[in-house]
Amino acid sequence: DGYRNTNQVSDDYRYQDGNYDAPNDGYYRSGGEPAQDEDAQSDVTEGHDEDDEVYEGEYQGIPHPDDLKEKQKKRAPAAADEYRDRADLMAERMEDEEQLAHQYENIIEECGHGRFQWTLFFVLGLALMADGVEVFVVGFVLPSAEKDMCLSSSNKGMLGLIVYLGMMVGAVLLGGLADKLGRKQCLIISLAINAAFAFLSSFVQGYGFFLFCRLISGLGIGGTLPIVFAYFSEFLSREKRGEHLSWLCMFWMIGGIYASAMAWSIIPHYGWGFSMGTKYHFHSWRVFVLVCSLPCIASLVALKFMPESPRFLLEIGKHDEAWMILKQVHDTNMRAKGEPERVFTVSYIKTPKQVDEFIEIQSSTGTWYQRWLVRITTVLKQVWDNVLYCLTAQYRMNTLMLAVVWFTMALSYYGLIVWFPDMIRYFQDEAYDSRVKIFDEEEVSHFTFNFTLENQIHRNGEYRNDKFIGMKFKEVRFEDSLFEDCYFEDVRSTETFFENCTIISTVFYNTDLYEHKFINCRLINSTFMKEKEGCHIDFEEDNDFLIYLVSFLGSLSVLPGNIISALLMDKIGRIKMIGGSMLISAVCCFFLFFGNSESAMIGWQCLFCGASIAAWNALDVITVELYPTDKRATAFGILNGLCKFGAILGNSIFSSFVGITKVVPILLASSALVGGGLLALRLPETREQVLM
Numbered sequence: 001d002g003y004r005n006t007n008q009v010s011d012d013y014r015y016q017d018g019n020y021d022a023p024n025d026g027y028y029r030s031g032g033e034p035a036q037d038e039d040a041q042s043d044v045t046e047g048h049d050e051d052d053e054v055y056e057g058e059y060q061g062i063p064h065p066d067d068l069k070e071k072q073k074k075r076a077p078a079a080a081d082e083y084r085d086r087a088d089l090m091a092e093r094m095e096d097e098e099q100l101a102h103q104y105e106n107i108i109e110e111c112g113h114g115r116f117q118w119t120l121f122f123v124l125g126l127a128l129m130a131d132g133v134e135v136f137v138v139g140f141v142l143p144s145a146e147k148d149m150c151l152s153s154s155n156k157g158m159l160g161l162i163v164y165l166g167m168m169v170g171a172v173l174l175g176g177l178a179d180k181l182g183r184k185q186c187l188i189i190s191l192a193i194n195a196a197f198a199f200l201s202s203f204v205q206g207y208g209f210f211l212f213c214r215l216i217s218g219l220g221i222g223g224t225l226p227i228v229f230a231y232f233s234e235f236l237s238r239e240k241r242g243e244h245l246s247w248l249c250m251f252w253m254i255g256g257i258y259a260s261a262m263a264w265s266i267i268p269h270y271g272w273g274f275s276m277g278t279k280y281h282f283h284s285w286r287v288f289v290l291v292c293s294l295p296c297i298a299s300l301v302a303l304k305f306m307p308e309s310p311r312f313l314l315e316i317g318k319h320d321e322a323w324m325i326l327k328q329v330h331d332t333n334m335r336a337k338g339e340p341e342r343v344f345t346v347s348y349i350k351t352p353k354q355v356d357e358f359i360e361i362q363s364s365t366g367t368w369y370q371r372w373l374v375r376i377t378t379v380l381k382q383v384w385d386n387v388l389y390c391l392t393a394q395y396r397m398n399t400l401m402l403a404v405v406w407f408t409m410a411l412s413y414y415g416l417i418v419w420f421p422d423m424i425r426y427f428q429d430e431a432y433d434s435r436v437k438i439f440d441e442e443e444v445s446h447f448t449f450n451f452t453l454e455n456q457i458h459r460n461g462e463y464r465n466d467k468f469i470g471m472k473f474k475e476v477r478f479e480d481s482l483f484e485d486c487y488f489e490d491v492r493s494t495e496t497f498f499e500n501c502t503i504i505s506t507v508f509y510n511t512d513l514y515e516h517k518f519i520n521c522r523l524i525n526s527t528f529m530k531e532k533e534g535c536h537i538d539f540e541e542d543n544d545f546l547i548y549l550v551s552f553l554g555s556l557s558v559l560p561g562n563i564i565s566a567l568l569m570d571k572i573g574r575i576k577m578i579g580g581s582m583l584i585s586a587v588c589c590f591f592l593f594f595g596n597s598e599s600a601m602i603g604w605q606c607l608f609c610g611a612s613i614a615a616w617n618a619l620d621v622i623t624v625e626l627y628p629t630d631k632r633a634t635a636f637g638i639l640n641g642l643c644k645f646g647a648i649l650g651n652s653i654f655s656s657f658v659g660i661t662k663v664v665p666i667l668l669a670s671s672a673l674v675g676g677g678l679l680a681l682r683l684p685e686t687r688e689q690v691l692m
Contacts, residue, residue: 098692100350104311105690107326107346108237113244114333117235121244123306124228125251126299127191132255133292134194134221136551138163138214140263143547144285149207161648162211164414166218168644174223175637176383179630183231183309186633190227191300193220195293202289203282221296222644226636233624233632234311235329238690242574245624246566246617253562253613255295256555262291264548311691315629317351386634390627398626399635401683403642406619408676409582410643412669413612415650416589419665420605421550422658424598428546432475488513492532550602557606561613573687574622575680581615582677589670593662615677625686 142156151159170190178186194217201213229245236244266288310322310329323346330344390399438457445464454474461481468488473496484504491511497519504524512532561581569577588608595601627635654665 100314100352101690101692103350104314105238107349108235110345111326111330112333112337113237113240115336116329116332117240117244120232120235120306121248123299123302124232125248125254126295126302127187127224127228128248128251129255129258130191130194130293130296130299131221131224132252132555133259133295134163134167134198134218136256136259136263137198137289137292139551140259140267140548141285141289144267144283145210148283148285149205149210151207155207159207159211159214161651162215163218164644164647164651166215166220167222168641168648170219170222171226171637171640171644172387173219173383173637175226175640176386176634177379178223178227178230178633178637179312179386180379180382183227183234183312183633184303184306185308186223187227187231188300188303190220190223191296191303193217194224195220195296195300198289198293198296202286202293222640223637225640226633229620229624230633230636231309233691234309234629238688239570241625241691242569242621242687243566245621246562246569249565249613249617249620250559250562253555253558257552258295259292260548260552260555263288264552266291311629314349314351319349319351323347323349383634386631387638389631390635390638395627395631395635398683399638401679402619402623402626402639405578405582405676405680405683406639406643407646408672409612409615409619410646411650412585412589412672412676413616413650414647415654415665416605416608416669417554418651419654419658420554420601421547422655423595423662424546424550424601426659427596427598427601436475493517546598550605553602554605554609557610558613559610561610562617565614565617569618569621570687573685574618574625575683575685577618578615578622578680578683579677581612581618582673582680585612585615586670586673586677589666589673592666615680622683622686625689625691626684628692 138160142151142159145151145159146156149155174186174190177189197213197217197220201210201217204210204213228248232248233241233245267285307325307328308321310325313319313322313325326346326349327344330342331340334340334342389395432455436455436457438459439461440459442458442461444461444466446466448467448469449471450469452472452474453476456475457477457479458481459479461478462484463482463486464484466483466486468486468491470490471492473491473493475494476496478498478501480499481501482504483501483506486503486506487509488507488511489509491508491513493512496513497517498521499519501518501521502524503518503521503526506523506526508526508528508531510530510532511528513528514531565577565581585608588604588611591607592601592604595604623636623639624632653668657664
């Protein structure tokens with residue numbers, strides 16, 4: 001009849017020539033209907049044991065008594081494992097992992113792709129969206145935060161780089177921990193760190209504390225990228241993996257769009273907020289920082305309802321937990337398809353030989369902090385061993401080639417992403433300077449200035465008995481001029497200087513014309529009374545709307561590239577996608593020589609971002625597929641950390657050439673892309689490969 005004993009199912013799988021063959025009686029067929037008798041299908045939860053008695057729950061994963069006997073027999077030889085050579089144990093484990101990889105692929109195909117994967121897709125997408133938001137937050141808040149915190153140029157530069165530094169450390173550390181503690185647990189830790197310190201950074205007032213909070217926030221979010229891709233890939237079959245990992249990449253783009261839209265709608269409203277005395281201010285940019293933590297918090301809450309990766313659980317020998325999760329995936333998808341009667345036909349899954357030694361100290365041994373210290377050092381040692389494993393002979397060449405491709409891609413992409421807005425701002429400054437008004441040898445007396453003077457140069461002028469009241473100087477310079485018996489009250493200034501001037505019997509009351517704004521001037525019988533309090537640094541007047549618009553268009557421009565890469569990833573392969581995208585991006589770089597205006601630079605930025613996104617997506621996919629499960633997040637974390645190091649170098653190098661030359665940034669970016677793209681073509685193709 002159609003009924004089978006559970007303990008026979010494991011014998012039905014035969015590993016032949018690297019593949020699993022299902023039994024021919026129809027009990028297990030991936031993607032097909034179980035070939036059961038019509039009567040048997042009416043009661044699929046029942047079976048017959050050897051005594052012809054009904055055994056309830058056979059398909060519910062409850063062990064049969066015969067299975068327990070078999071497990072007891074297997075424990076005897078296990079006691080001798082500790083005396084075997086470690087190399088033999090590792091060889092046995094590798095053989096087990098190969099068998100598990102093929103069986104797991106068949107199981108995922110039986111579970112199908114449906115509601116469960118799409119739910120996990122959106123939960124992990126929010127985490128990836130939080131990563132995209134984090135990259136843009138500091139750049140958007142700097143024009144406002146620099147005034148509240150009185151930031152110099154070096155302070156702003158450090159604040160921009162500190163996030164990438166945190167991401168670099170977080171990717172390596174948390175990615176490595178995910179291979180030891182689990183995908184879900186480490187992703188929760190990563191998101192919790194980011195949410196907590198991002199929230200805290202919106203309230204701190206001092207530059208030092210704000211810098212520290214953004215560093216730790218970056219460390220937390222740095223772990224999301226390697227964990228998210230490793231986590232999601234382990235619920236996908238081979239046919240779906242490339243496409244759906246590429247769709248997942250779209251959430252990074254959505255994060256950029258979200259950050260740009262929120263910045264434009266919140267930050268310009270500087271009055272949104274409150275003040276407590278003269279020391280504590282909560283302005284609109286702090287509201288923006290709070291809003292940017294919402295995707296992270298939403299993902300953190302939703303992740304609580306998601307299970308751990310069953311592939312990870314099988315790697316560490318937790319068979320029953322993995323089986324229950326796979327059954328949950330199967331049942332969820334079958335119910336969504338309107339086939340709730342279909343049963344999960346797998347009862348036993350191969351688990352690799354466990355060779356890791358984890359020191360567990362009994363509660364009665366030592367003090368609590370000694371036990372935790374040993375546990376922490378043991379886990380960190382295991383993470384370090386995983387890092388070294390990625391450089392062993394088996395993976396050395398792949399790791400080194402991927403490292404070069406990741407680094408060249410990051411150096412070019414992040415360098416140009418910073419260079420584009422800086423060049424647009426440079427063109428704006430050039431256009432502004434070209435409209436400067438010059439006044440020579442003017443003589444003004446007994447006149448009251450109560451309006452704004454902007455973008456002017458006054459040379460060899462004479463001002464006698466004049467009043468400057470309730471006005472603003474913006475980009476004004478007085479050279480070799482005379483001020484006699486003048487009165488300045490409630491005056492604000494930006495980039496305003498007095499050079500080689502003579503100032504006689506003049507009163508300055510409640511102004512921000514500080515000492516450093518008088519260069520080689522002679523002050524005779526002049527008085528400074530009640531200077532304005534606050535920062536003594538002049539800040540550039542940024543066109544905030546243009547900054548948000550450029551970032552918004554740059555993020556939106558990757559949409560076509562995301563769609564194309566998702567649709568073609570499994571058709572043309574990962575290698576061709578990386579090489580082709582990087583070479584096309586290199587060609588786009590050469591057109592930057594013709595970008596001599598704001599609109600041209602915005603257009604070329606959109607073209608470059610759209611062309612390069614396919615390479616990023618393919619890099620994420622191939623990095624997941626080239627490494628085994630117990631090293632996957634570690635390897636991804638190492639390469640992503642190297643990517644953030646490339647971003648730091650790119651930001652520093654490219655920004656230093658703004659206003660000096662376009663040749664160096666363009667040639668550096670294009671040559672790096674060409675070199676990385678050609679090297680990527682030598683990587684192994686993983687399109688037809690099961691996850692090891």
